[in-house]
Amino acid sequence: MRHNKKFNHLGRTNTHREAMLSNMASSLIKHKRIFTTTAKAKALRKFVEPLITKCKEDTTHSRRIVFSTLQDKNAVTELFKEVAQKIGDRPGGYTRIIKTGNRLGDNAAMCFIELVDYNENMLKDTTAKKATKTRRSRKKSTAAETAPVAEAPVAETTEEKAAE
Secondary structure: OOOOOOOOOOOOOHHHHHHHHHHHHHHHHHHOEEEEEHHHHHHHHHHHHHHHHHOOOOOHHHHHHHHHHHOOHHHHHHHHHHHHHHOOOOOOOOEEEEEEEEOOOOOOEEEEEEEHHHOHHHHHHHHOOOOOOOOOOOOOOHHHHHOOOOOOOOOOOHHHHHHO
């Protein structure tokens, strides 16, 4: 029976899984976005988000805890210097998973996993939203009243169509 066994084993032994997730986490921290299967990305999210939360407090103890799981000095340095600056006020949810379809060879579900604050395209969309356009005309300003305005032809009503 599988009672209280909630995480995905990913078809690997415990040591292989820990080493793989450690390498994937350091790659995610270095490159800010990696391309992997959806199952691995979901397992990586549970692995890396507590480490990012730990890096908010820059103490020797927290650095040693993060280093014991990552085993990569450069990734730990970048995590505590650059990543901690960007996510300092965020209460959680540091990663985003974007599904991209299935892999050609074995039809495995593939996705991107990325750090949320490092995707400039998503940040631009949320900050610079355009006003929604409506089909009805707005009230004319004084400058617009002086210039001739070409109006769009009015669509035929149903009564005119029925009369024909």
